[in-house]
Amino acid sequence: MLGKIIWVLFGVALFYFIWKIGLGMLRGMTSTLPPPPPSGEMRRINVRYRCSSCGTELRMTMAPDQDPPPPRHCLEDMDLIAPVE
């Protein structure tokens, strides 16, 4: 009777072990795909800046936060024009 229980437990442990390996293999397969950008690190924004000295305009589409510091041009901070909708 006790021997039977040990074998059942062994079977369960074996099943669990195989299941874990399968899960690891699945994870290994999915890790070959490019990982999605971590949330909270880069944000998709759409703002325009203009250089007050020479008039150069640029559009920023990605930034680490929603309200990034303005880029510099002609040794001056660029002016934020307006968020592009």
Ligand SMILES: [Zn+2]
């Ligand atoms: Zn400039």
